Amino acid sequence: MNELQEFLVKKTNEKLANFNKKLIFTKFHVYGIPIPQLRRQVKYLHDERGLVFEDIYCLSLEEILAKGIILSYKKEVSEIINKLQTLLPYFDNWCSVDVIIGSLKKLKGDKSAFKFFKECLKSSDEFVVRTGIIGLMKYFIEPQYFNETIKLVNLVNADKYYVKMAKAWAFCEFFIKNFDETIKLFSSIKEFDVKRMTAQKCRDSLRLSKMQKQKITDLLNS
Numbered sequence: 001m002n003e004l005q006e007f008l009v010k011k012t013n014e015k016l017a018n019f020n021k022k023l024i025f026t027k028f029h030v031y032g033i034p035i036p037q038l039r040r041q042v043k044y045l046h047d048e049r050g051l052v053f054e055d056i057y058c059l060s061l062e063e064i065l066a067k068g069i070i071l072s073y074k075k076e077v078s079e080i081i082n083k084l085q086t087l088l089p090y091f092d093n094w095c096s097v098d099v100i101i102g103s104l105k106k107l108k109g110d111k112s113a114f115k116f117f118k119e120c121l122k123s124s125d126e127f128v129v130r131t132g133i134i135g136l137m138k139y140f141i142e143p144q145y146f147n148e149t150i151k152l153v154n155l156v157n158a159d160k161y162y163v164k165m166a167k168a169w170a171f172c173e174f175f176i177k178n179f180d181e182t183i184k185l186f187s188s189i190k191e192f193d194v195k196r197m198t199a200q201k202c203r204d205s206l207r208l209s210k211m212q213k214q215k216i217t218d219l220l221n222s
Helices: 003-010 014-023 035-049 061-071 077-090 094-103 111-120 126-139 143-155 161-177 179-186 192-204 210-221
Strands: none
Touching: 003 035, 003 061, 035 061, 061 077, 061 094, 077 094, 077 111, 077 126, 094 126, 094 161, 111 126, 126 143, 126 161, 143 161, 143 179, 161 179, 161 192, 179 210, 192 210
16 A cells, blocks of 8 residues: 555545535545645645655546646646556546546646647547546637637547536636637537536536526526
8 A cells, every 4th residue: 555545545535435426426445535635635745755746556546536636737848648558448427527537737838738639539538538628628719729719629529528518618718718608609619518507517607697697698598
């Protein structure tokens, strides 16, 4: 048992684990460690104890997250992408995707990362496609990428629940980033569920005006 596993066993929170299992459907064991606490421990083990990506086994949700967190410390984008590729087979839930991809801020604006996320969209795996959508949404909505990103996401066949949710989240972020361009494409979203989910996310957002929210609602109901 390595030091990370010792920490996970010692800090197991059955109450939180049972709660998380109701929200995160995964085949992997869940210890119930709050993500901020996990981040702090991984940082300590990495900086002070020499823990590296290869030392961690994908035996639990927290260990998969820990591998992703360690990737965020890497400096070379090529290394991040190569190692992220090896993690994709272990993505079987929204949490692994969202936490890990959201941690990899060094990928922002990088052409090779853009290509990687585009390739993810072609997968038949629900959570690999979600990886592509979340990656594009988080790191490629600056002006030089925006038009291509929104078109790529719009073309995704969202026939699986967690892809639909990712696509709706992305379109809400697109509205926030560039309302005028996004409103042009909103009606062309082929899945009504995605349009409905997008409209709801936009209504809940504090970053869109009442007038903008009303325009989206009107289009949804037209």
